[in-house]
Amino acid sequence: MPMRLLSFVYGGRKDYGISLDDEVVPSSELSRVLGKPLPPTLDELIGTPLVDEVVSLGSRAFERSIKLEEVEIIRPISNPPKIICLGRNYAEHAAETGSQLPSEPVIFMKPRTSLNDPFSDVLVPDDYTSEVDYEGEIAFVVKRGGRKLSEEEARASILGYLAFNDVTARDLQRRDKQWVRGKSLDGFAPIGPWIEVGVDFEELGIFTWVNGELRQRASSGEMIFKPWEILMVLSRGMTMEAGDLIATGTPAGVGAFSDPPRLLRHGDLVEVEIWNVGRIRNRIVFESLR
């Protein structure tokens, strides 16, 4: 049964828990039901086998819950050991950038300081970049890592899925040849709104809207390297760790490669929805204009 792992603020205090339908069960109640203490953050919980115990609680009756609408949902994790992103993982997007289909995953990384909340502004240092773009993506969180993962191990290593906006400064990306600086500005990775656990990869897809206009639409079936294949290839030489966040690449329809280009402007509202998971919604705010 699908359920969500989420982090939130309630009563002025950061907490995490699970959400079923429109209820949130806070960590204190999960701890009471399990009869053992839980770590203080979802990042830390994911690093322990306790995450499986929490997920297995499923929809059992809880004594204490909070209405979902009463909490402020924040980024589910804020301290992943790694944030790995794929480029060109959809054929149509590779074509729009003028690239060949990759024979191996094309990867880069973003720093933890790029993470942002699911409904917060993306602040753009517009004295530093003038070509900001969106990339709606399906991301997943690693539950168990390791080296040289088999397909079975890789599949079992996926904790769940979430929406990811790989916000990109195209001018910096182009100037540097490689992508790190243009992908790494503070807040250029809104994620969430939660980690959906127990949903089938085949049932996922992406919608990206800018100011209500649909710009990207793709199903997970169009992805070239599937999540478990990404883990299998990467883990041949890099240890995957619990809590690693992997963004699986954007489909066609990003602004820079539209004709004419449609880059983001001050005040634009970008929404990324992963089907059967949820939607994040972030306003673009230029620092010189706020």
Ligand code: MG
């Ligand atoms: Mg991307």
